[in-house]
Amino acid sequence: xxxxxxxxxxxxxxxxxxxxxxxxTLRGVTLSFxxxxxxxxxxxxxxxxxxxxxxxxxxAGKSSLINVISGVYRPDRGTIAIGDTVFADVPGSRVARLxxxxxxxxxxLFKGLTVLENVETGRAxxxxxxxxxxxxxxxxxxxxxxxxxxxxxxxxDALHLTSVRDRLVGTLPYGVQxxxxxxxxxxxxxxxxxxxxxxxxxxAGEKQEMAGFVLAARDRSNASIVLIEHDIGVVMGLSDxxxxxxxxxxxxxxxxxxxxxxxxxxxxxxxxxHDDDIIEESHV
Amino acid sequence: MTTASIPLPRPVSAIGRVPTWLLPLAVIVxxxxxxxxxxxxxxxxxxxxxxxxxxxxxxxxNILTGYAGQVSLGSAAFMAVGAYAAYNFNLxxxxxxxxxxxxxxxxxxxxxxxxxxxPSLRLKGFYLAVSTLAAQFFVQWTxxxxxxxxxxxxxxxxxxxxxxxxxxxxxxxxxxSLSVVVALTVFAARLVKTQTGRNFIxxxxxxxxxxxxxxxxxxxxxxxxxxxxxxxxxxxxxxxxAYLRTVEPHGFNLDRSFQILFIIIIGGLATIRGAFLGAxxxxxxxxxxxRAGTFLxxxxxxxxxxxxxxxxxxxxxxxxxxxAEPDGLAALGNRIARRLRLRSPTN
Numbered sequence: 218x219x220x221x222x223x224x225x226x227x228x229x230x231x232x233x234x235x236x237x238x239x240x241x242t243l244r245g246v247t248l249s250f251x252x253x254x255x256x257x258x259x260x261x262x263x264x265x266x267x268x269x270x271x272x273x274x275x276x277a278g279k280s281s282l283i284n285v286i287s288g289v290y291r292p293d294r295g296t297i298a299i300g301d302t303v304f305a306d307v308p309g310s311r312v313a314r315l316x317x318x319x320x321x322x323x324x325x326l327f328k329g330l331t332v333l334e335n336v337e338t339g340r341a342x343x344x345x346x347x348x349x350x351x352x353x354x355x356x357x358x359x360x361x362x363x364x365x366x367x368x369x370x371x372x373x374d375a376l377h378l379t380s381v382r383d384r385l386v387g388t389l390p391y392g393v394q395x396x397x398x399x400x401x402x403x404x405x406x407x408x409x410x411x412x413x414x415x416x417x418x419x420x421a422g423e424k425q426e427m428a429g430f431v432l433a434a435r436d437r438s439n440a441s442i443v444l445i446e447h448d449i450g451v452v453m454g455l456s457d458x459x460x461x462x463x464x465x466x467x468x469x470x471x472x473x474x475x476x477x478x479x480x481x482x483x484x485x486x487x488x489x490x491h492d493d494d495i496i497e498e499s500h501v
Numbered sequence: 502m503t504t505a506s507i508p509l510p511r512p513v514s515a516i517g518r519v520p521t522w523l524l525p526l527a528v529i530v531x532x533x534x535x536x537x538x539x540x541x542x543x544x545x546x547x548x549x550x551x552x553x554x555x556x557x558x559x560x561x562x563n564i565l566t567g568y569a570g571q572v573s574l575g576s577a578a579f580m581a582v583g584a585y586a587a588y589n590f591n592l593x594x595x596x597x598x599x600x601x602x603x604x605x606x607x608x609x610x611x612x613x614x615x616x617x618x619x620p621s622l623r624l625k626g627f628y629l630a631v632s633t634l635a636a637q638f639f640v641q642w643t644x645x646x647x648x649x650x651x652x653x654x655x656x657x658x659x660x661x662x663x664x665x666x667x668x669x670x671x672x673x674x675x676x677x678s679l680s681v682v683v684a685l686t687v688f689a690a691r692l693v694k695t696q697t698g699r700n701f702i703x704x705x706x707x708x709x710x711x712x713x714x715x716x717x718x719x720x721x722x723x724x725x726x727x728x729x730x731x732x733x734x735x736x737x738x739x740x741x742x743a744y745l746r747t748v749e750p751h752g753f754n755l756d757r758s759f760q761i762l763f764i765i766i767i768g769g770l771a772t773i774r775g776a777f778l779g780a781x782x783x784x785x786x787x788x789x790x791x792r793a794g795t796f797l798x799x800x801x802x803x804x805x806x807x808x809x810x811x812x813x814x815x816x817x818x819x820x821x822x823x824x825a826e827p828d829g830l831a832a833l834g835n836r837i838a839r840r841l842r843l844r845s846p847t848n
Contacts, residue, residue, distance in 0.1 A: 287713055288713070289709060289713065309709075309712050309713055310712055310717065310718065310719075312713055312715075313713065313714060313715025314715065318713075318714070319713060321710065325707045325709065325710035326706075326707070326710070327699075327702055327703045327705075327706040327707055327710070327711070328706050329702045329705065329706050329771060330699060330702050330703070330706070334699050334702075337696070337699060338699050338700070338703050338711070338714055338716065339714055339715070340696075340715075341696065341699075341700060341703070341711075341714055341715040341716040341717075342714070342715025342716075343715075344696050346696075348692060348695065348697040348724060348728070351692075351695035351696060351697055352688055352691045352692050352695060354691075358695075361696070362695070362696065365696065401714065405714070405715065
C-alpha cells in the first residue's frame with residue numbers, strides 16, 4: 218500500500234484476518250429536522266477491522282449518519298446495534314465506554330487545553346478515582362494519571378505531535394489540529410472509530426500522512442473505521458467497502474471497484490446527462 | 502547537546518525556565534514572614550482581611566466560572582451560607598473545634614451550591630446566570646425571615662465568635678485567614694491540573710465533544726458547583742469571622758456577588774493568581790481613590806462622590822479589560838515578564 222508513510226511503520230504489522238464479527242449494524246435509520254429529511258431508511262454494516270468509507274455529495278447526510286452513530290443526534294426510526302447491543306438511539310454519554318471514538322468535521326477541540334491535555338481527555342471514561350484522590354495523588358489516582366500520561370504520550374509520538382505537545386491547541390495550524398483530534402480519539406483505543414472528513418483542507422502531503430495514520434490505527438488494534446472523505450483517490454485507496462449516499466438515501470454499497478463502476482454513483486457525482494447536454498457530456 | 506543522537510529535552514513552555522511553584526512559594530513565605538515585620542493594625546484589618554476573604558471567594562468562583570464555564574451570580578449567597586452555618590455549628594454544637602465548624606460550614610455551602618447548580622444541567626450562559634440569582638435572593642430571604650439562623654437576635658446582626666487559640670488580635674486573625682487561604686488555594690491549584698480539572702475545561706470549551714469523549718458532563722458540572730461553593734462558603738466564614746467580626750445577611754448582597762465576578766474578570770478567568778490580583782485591585786482601589794480624591798478636590802470629595810467614582814472606575818476597568826486584555830491581569834503580567842526577558846541580554 219503506497220499510502221502508508223514509512224514513519225508509522227512501527228505501528229504496522231499484518232492486518233488481522235478475522236473479519237467475521239459485526240461491530241456496527243444500522244437498520245432503517247431515518248432522521249429528519251423539522252420537515253427536512255437528513256437521512257432516510259439507511260442500512261449499514263461495519264465488520265471488525267474494516268475501513269468503511271461513506272461518500273456522497275454535500276448535504277447527502279454523511280455527517281448526520283456519524284452523528285446518529287455517536288449519539289449526538291437521536292434518529293426518528295430504525296435501530297443501531299453496537300456489537301450485540303441494540304439501541305433505538307445511542308446514549309451520547311455512554312459511547313466512549315461502548316468503545317466508540319470520533320473526530321469532527323468542524324474541529325471540536327478544547328481550546329483552553331494543551332495538545333497533551335486534549336489527548337489525555339480522551340481517557341476520561343477510564344478514570345474511576347475521585348477528585349480528592351486525584352488532588353492528593355495517591356493510590357489508584359496516581360496509577361490512572363500515570364497510565365493516562367503514558368498512553369497519551371505514546372499516541373502523540375506516533376502522530377508526530379511531540380514538538381507541539383505543550384502548546385495550546387487554539388494556536389496550532391488547521392492540519393495539526395485535525396491530527397490532535399485523531400490522537401484524542403485514538404488514545405481511548407476504540408473498537409469503532411468515526412472520522413468525519415479527517416483530511417478536509419489538507420495538502421496532498423498531509424493527506425498522505427493522515428492516511429498512513431488511519432491505516433496504522435486499524436492495523437494496530439484491528440479497530441473498525443467509518444470514514445467520510447471527499448477525496449475519491451484517498452477513499453478508493455484506503456477503504457475495504459464504500460457506501461454512497463445521495464439526498465439522504467444509500468444508492469450504492471460495495472468494494473471500491475464495484476462502486477466506481479456503479480451507474481447511479483456516476484450520475485450522482487457527475488450529474489445525469491440530458492438529451493440537450495451533449496456538448497457538456499463530451500467534456501466529461 | 503551538540504550531537505543529534507542525544508534526545509532533545511521536552512520543549513519548554515513560555516515560563517518554563519523557572520519552576521512554576523517557586524513564585525507562589527516565595528509569596529507564601531513573604532506573607533508569613535515578611536508582612537508581619539512592617540504591618541500595622543490598619544493594614545491587617547482594613548486591607549489584608551478583606552483581601553484574603555475576597556481572594557478565596559474569587560478562587561472558588563474561578564473554579565466554577567473560569568474553569569468549568571458555568572456563570573454564577575450567587576457567590577455572596579454561598580458566602581452567607583458558609584458564615585451562618587459556621588456560626589450555628591459553633592453556637593449549637595458543644596465543644597466543636599473551630600476548624601471543624603468551618604469544614605462543616607463549607608460542606609453545607611457545598612450542598613446548597615449543588616441544589617442551585619441543578620439548573621446548569623439544562624441552562625447555559627446568560628440563562629444560567631439568571632437562575633443563580635435565585636440563590637442570591639432565596640438565601641438572603643431565608644436568613645432574614647427565620648431568626649433561628651441568627652439565634653433570635655432582635656437586630657439580626659450577630660457577633661462572630663472569637664477565633665481562639667493564638668488567633669487573637671489583628672495579627673492572629675491574619676495568620677488564621679492566611680493559613681485557610683493557602684490551604685484551599687493549594688488544593689485548587691492542584692485540582693485544576695488533575696483529570697477533574699481537565700474535565701472542567703473540556704465541558705467549558707465544548708460540551709458535546711466532552712460528552713462523546715467520555716467526560717461525565719452532568720457529574721462534572723455539579724462537582725464544579727460543589728467544590729466552588731465549598732471554597733466560597735469558607736471565604737464567607739473568613740469575611741464574617743476574621744474581617745467584619747459580625748454576621749448579617751446584608752453583608753452578602755448582590756453587590757458582593759458582582760464584586761467577586763468582577764475580580765475574576767479583571768484578574769483573569771481560569772487562573773489561580775488572577776483571583777489574588779483582581780482582589781488586590783478591588784480592595785486597594787477605593788483607598789487609593791479616596792486619597793487621590795481628597796488630595797485633588799479637598800472636601801468636595803465626600804464618601805458619596807467616592808462611592809460613585811469608584812463604581813464608574815470599576816465599570817470602566819471591566820470594559821477596558823474585556824476589550825484590551827480578556828485574559829485579565831494574570832495575562833498582562835505574563836506578557837510584561839516575557840517582554841522583560843526578551844530585552845535582557847542573558848537570554
